[in-house]
Amino acid sequence: SVTEIRSGFTAIKANIQARDPIRTLSILSYPHSLHRVKSSDRCCITHHLFNFYVDKVFKHCKTEDSYVNRKISSIANSFLSVKRKLGQCHEQNKCMCGQESAKKFKQILVNYEGLNVTSAAIKSLGELDILLDWMEKSR
Amino acid sequence: SGELYCSLPNPRNVHFESINMKNVLHWSAPEGIGDGVLYKVKYSVYGVGKWIRKPECRNINSTWCDLSNETSDYEEQYYASVKAFLNGMCSNWTETTRFNPLTDTKIDPPMVSVSSTEKSISIILTAPEKWKRSPEGESVSLLQVYPGLQYNVSVLNKKTKKRWFFSVSNNTLVVPWLEPGTAYCVSAQIYVTTPLLHSGFSKEYCIATLKDKMA
Amino acid sequence: EDALLPAPQNISILSTNMKHFLTWSPVIVQGETVRYSVEFQGEYEREYANESWIPICECSLITATVCNITDDISATVAYNLRVRADVGVGRSEWGTLEGFFNRITTSLTPPLMKVIADGYHLLVELEDMGPAFQFCVLYWKKGQESRMQRKVVKEVSSVVHLDAMEAGPDYCVKAQTYVEAINRSSSFSQTQCVRAQGGRSVWL
Numbered sequence: 001s002v003t004e005i006r007s008g009f010t011a012i013k014a015n016i017q018a019r020d021p022i023r024t025l026s027i028l029s030y031p032h033s034l035h036r037v038k039s040s041d042r043c044c045i046t047h048h049l050f051n052f053y054v055d056k057v058f059k060h061c062k063t064e065d066s067y068v069n070r071k072i073s074s075i076a077n078s079f080l081s082v083k084r085k086l087g088q089c090h091e092q093n094k095c096m097c098g099q100e101s102a103k104k105f106k107q108i109l110v111n112y113e114g115l116n117v118t119s120a121a122i123k124s125l126g127e128l129d130i131l132l133d134w135m136e137k138s139r
Numbered sequence: 140s141g142e143l144y145c146s147l148p149n150p151r152n153v154h155f156e157s158i159n160m161k162n163v164l165h166w167s168a169p170e171g172i173g174d175g176v177l178y179k180v181k182y183s184v185y186g187v188g189k190w191i192r193k194p195e196c197r198n199i200n201s202t203w204c205d206l207s208n209e210t211s212d213y214e215e216q217y218y219a220s221v222k223a224f225l226n227g228m229c230s231n232w233t234e235t236t237r238f239n240p241l242t243d244t245k246i247d248p249p250m251v252s253v254s255s256t257e258k259s260i261s262i263i264l265t266a267p268e269k270w271k272r273s274p275e276g277e278s279v280s281l282l283q284v285y286p287g288l289q290y291n292v293s294v295l296n297k298k299t300k301k302r303w304f305f306s307v308s309n310n311t312l313v314v315p316w317l318e319p320g321t322a323y324c325v326s327a328q329i330y331v332t333t334p335l336l337h338s339g340f341s342k343e344y345c346i347a348t349l350k351d352k353m354a
Numbered sequence: 355e356d357a358l359l360p361a362p363q364n365i366s367i368l369s370t371n372m373k374h375f376l377t378w379s380p381v382i383v384q385g386e387t388v389r390y391s392v393e394f395q396g397e398y399e400r401e402y403a404n405e406s407w408i409p410i411c412e413c414s415l416i417t418a419t420v421c422n423i424t425d426d427i428s429a430t431v432a433y434n435l436r437v438r439a440d441v442g443v444g445r446s447e448w449g450t451l452e453g454f455f456n457r458i459t460t461s462l463t464p465p466l467m468k469v470i471a472d473g474y475h476l477l478v479e480l481e482d483m484g485p486a487f488q489f490c491v492l493y494w495k496k497g498q499e500s501r502m503q504r505k506v507v508k509e510v511s512s513v514v515h516l517d518a519m520e521a522g523p524d525y526c527v528k529a530q531t532y533v534e535a536i537n538r539s540s541s542f543s544q545t546q547c548v549r550a551q552g553g554r555s556v557w558l
Contacts, residue, residue: 058403
């Protein structure tokens with residue numbers, strides 16, 4: 001559940017964000033914050049972002065710290081179970097993708113590909129609270 | 140800028156202390172350095188390319204700087220940094236961890252007002268307001284910031300010493316069928332489930348139910 | 355390193371109220387202390403991370419034949435678990451749990467509950483079962499089961515107020531737990547009834 005993702009992330013937030021020295025770039029918030037996404041596009045952006053994290057991010061976040069790795073596994077598996085539910089919405093056409101969400105998600109991928117894969121993955125993981133804050137606020 | 144040689148030890152423990160989103164940067168003086176140290180402060184919005192100096196916190200000797208104004212958008216996250224100066228020498232910039240006002244602030248307990256009749260007490264709860272620039276500024280209740288905000292209310296019967304708990308989503312609670320002429324003490328706590336935030340319990344507000352007219 | 359040592363057998367899970375324990379039979383080696391290590395693999399690791407396994411350090415080279423895996427089984431997906439034995443330089447093959455474990459299968463027991471009548475007030479005391487648990491409390495006037503009232507208790511703090519009672523009739527209460535993460539509830543507890551009598555609580 002999202003609550004469990006939040007508590008898993010809180011446990012490693014300081015550790016993960018400390019591994020990201022780049023203050024001047026954000027994967028999720030550049031150039032515009034997620035909070036600017038139209039409500040009609042929220043489901044689709046969330047669906048894409050969960051796929052993004054599962055497909056691209058978590059696998060490149062292995063650390064030397066076994067506690068951190070276990071928390072990342074916990075978050076990744078929770079993402080998988082939420083992603084499945086979002087997939088059902090998408091299949092039932094309840095999760096329409098508008099032009100804005102396509103553009104926003106494309107920008108996120110551009111931001112991600114602008115860094116080397118490990119830095120991009122760790123930065124994305126460190127920005128999970130940006131995603132969670134936005135999801136919970138728009139719930 | 141007159142910074143000759145940065146060999147001064149760094150300021151220590153640079154961090155935000157935030158209550159109801161009043162976000163104040165705090166730090167400790169560099170190790171082993173006596174009086175006379177001055178500081179300057181800068182901050183940045185995470186993901187945006189530039190550091191911004193805080194003019195009011197330039198060449199100050201205190202070890203705090205109020206950045207509430209600069210960090211009031213709680214949809215953003217921030218870094219702040221401090222540099223020390225003494226006798227023409229300087230330290231390196233020392234940064235905070237990433238600060239997220241929404242999850243990293245502490246919440247004050249709610250305000251509690253209590254009234255009573257012969258057999259009941261009525262409790263009105265008010266969530267604290269988010270920090271605002273000036274008294275005339277627009278008031279934003281933390282209820283608007285955290286839509287899932289709820290209250291835990293404790294009611295203590297001073298005679299029987301028994302304490303009851305109520306979980307309340309709206310801001311009023313009436314406890315009926317109480318004993319006339321009895322003192323009850325009420326305190327309340329705020330809790331938010333996502334993100335997980337708890338205030339402490341407020342102080343106790345005591346009130347007595349009116350005496351039974353028939354007795 | 356040849357595997358002289360047999361792999362641990364009878365690997366199974368005991369899971370009650372979202373607390374999950376992996377157990378196995380001891381590997382017997384005369385005059386030697388056998389130590390065990392446990393690893394887990396979630397669905398994510400199987401499908402997206404090259405079927406990697408993650409060690410549980412609290413259960414690394416332990417002598418006990420049980421491991422608390424609760425903190426690592428933290429998503430509602432299918433998990434694989436395995437155990438191996440070590441004696442000196444000897445090391446067994448992995449013994450793997452037969453089939454997967456998904457926490458959705460945990461057994462949920464009704465909550466311990468104590469109903470209290472304090473004057474005209476109906477209260478309930480519930481056991482704290484951890485942050486994953488909420489409680490659904492049903493209460494009604496005896497004989498008026500059709501007008502049952504329902505209260506969801508998310509945060510357990512000692513004595514929870516349910517309602518005010520009229521003097522005279524009996525009031526009955528029962529409760530069940532609810533776990534949002536797996537969207538399941540326990541069966542109801544035993545019903546308990548009390549009656550209010552002007553300031554003195556009376557058990558029935």
